Amino acid sequence: METSAEALWPRVKSMPHLLGQRPSYFHTKKESIVIAFKLRSKMDDFNRHVRELLSWKRGVRRSVATPAAHDRFERVQVSGDVLRYQGNSGDVGCYVGCYVASQPLPKYNNYFEVLITDSGVRGSIAVGVVPYDYNLSQQLGWVSCSAAFHADDGKLYSGRGVGQQVAPKCHSGDRIGCGSREDSTGQDPQKAASLFFTRNGKEIGSVVIALALDSLHPAVGMHSIGEEVQLDLLAEWGLEDEDSLMVVDNHEDDWARLHDMKVSGSVLEYAGKGKSIMDVGLAQAKQPLSTRSHYFEVEIVNPGEKCYIAVGVARKDYPKQRHPGWNRGSVAYHADDGKIFYGSGVGHPFGPRCYKGDIMGCGIMFPRDFRLDSEGECDNDGKENLEGCKGKVRQLKGAILYYTDSDEEEEEEEECGESQHQSKKVVVFFSRNGKIIGKKESWIPLGGFFPTIGMLSLEEKVKVDFRPLSG
Template structure:
């Protein structure tokens, strides 16, 4: 009987406690509502403050502060970019020890020990290597390196119509500039709260001038990815297109059965890099990525003939207008991403290389000499033709650097002369079941 009475008393006490909690909570909610009515929005809705760690701020000058932990210094502006204020710049005053200066966009609560672009929802263009970092600690080739006196800019190409602006964009086009010239664009997610201007530094002596009110007039994006992919290709020989995937459809029996895919537009200063992902290496992984002149022979791997250069997956060799390759990088297999791009000179004028020479015809091209003994000349005349080509005087034209990547890392460069008409993204295949996924503009969305 005593135990039953104790349990009933305890239950009654618990009921009273619960009723009191509900009353207190209700009072608290009503009181907080009245307080908000008086003092305005909650602190998280108030205007943001500038955030910076290991960065000294002297009016519009930012400089790196040395620290024992060797941590990155970061500055994050107080306001996100908006359709009314969509662009900012920095001018490099001093590159310091290693020029580890980055400009980009980050969420407001971004970690203060990371460069722009290293973490989620961020993107950055870095001065020391000219690479673009997008939510990753691994960069991609993007633009030229920057030095003292160079201006680096960053902005967002917001939708222009008022109707479109009523809805928050889930993803935005971020563009970067160097000395008043657009370097390129990249699509990034637009986090809640928007993207804030950010500047990162990481070596003694680095200093920049921040220009948050810089002006820039951008044009609407003209080249967007096409879902079907068909409009992106100038020609497809023994290669089928399935969306953005290329599939080899040739016989794959001899050296003459090369399948070639060539893009419709040449690489230029705004779209200077493309990638392929090996979806299926097929029987032998005779897959090649490179650039070639517009009228390149349709049944030749890129790199084998004049006016082309390519990196081959099966042996990791590079071929520069020759059937004989040189060791260059690692072999590639299923899942690997191979990239090819051009580093144009800062003063490059595309008009110089815009017109094809009248004598540049397929019939005038030299024969392939060798590709791991797959093809060998059978007559002395073919040997003579090849010797004549090898001994020719070098062509006159703009010198550029062609670079290749594997899984986002640069594996090497080659200096070549760009042909009249430009260099076109080109992919070659030569064994059954080979399949690659292509991204002609990985840096522009």
């Protein structure tokens, strides 16, 4: 670019106001050229100061975003608190990327967390602790002197390639934590460290590692394209959640039996192992369905790992380790496959599968003259109910129920001998999100049909409403 005085003259001539001059004041071309050089010199000084200021600001940002000088990492891009898997063109997907913090975990209950912002192709993310000189090409937990939770399979690894299942797989948005606490076994903290791991704020497992606590450093391992996490080395653990302090277990009296189930208000949560069909969690209501309370609903708050959630009715002495519908004296709609089970482990196609947020309902259409031993005269004070409603209509959240003569024509049950020990036949119906999806005629056991809910995989959680039609 031309920067001579001759080249600057046309620009200065057109902008004399920059020097506080008027065009008429320029007597000669030579004077104007001198003025132009002075202007150029002032602008150069100003631009130099601006560049210095911007360079200083960029340096400040780099010093904040750059990890501590002694942090170790390989095949990992570090941008502030964000870690991304980044191998070379021939390495990506073949070698582990590993990050090791410069500072070890201090004693007793120190804690850090990792938020999975992108699980990448396989979600092969490991969170744990290792010595500072750990081999950065080895996944955490697979070799001695390391312990870690792996997001891709929900297992806890401690110095070997075989892990212990402690939680479901993790995905984008999940938080994984690792911390240390005082060892309750009385081992010397200079020789062994007690570690615990969390998933989304809940403790999922613990392990004792044969290394001094002050030699273990927070670490993150990654092993597939696109993986990205946000690291929080100052996370806190052990503080009470304000919401949890406000929970009142005011619905516990509604349940007669709770096997491998936890109740918190109207919420039921599976508390079993979830490893085999013998690990069923069962919740059975204290009162049977009746003409006064003939219908209940269950909202899926968390489908857990497999959504093995069953909603239905069962006899009072139903086996606690069997899903509703699997044994005689029960009928149930299963969320995982959309099938109905009626006294057998073999289900029949019935309705759609159910997922998080879906509401599963179950009720009974009672015959006109039905009465349980514990039930008084049927209530008919103007409030609609389903007893004896042949030819009548019932509104249920946008769905209409008819109990007409056609209901009497349901096929007879295979176990005809049951009728000798049962009272009467009723029609059990099921709904999904307020719409009736089907019904099943069944002999009602002596004592009635009790609302029963079964679960069978980790972290399943539902919200129960025994009177959704009231009000």
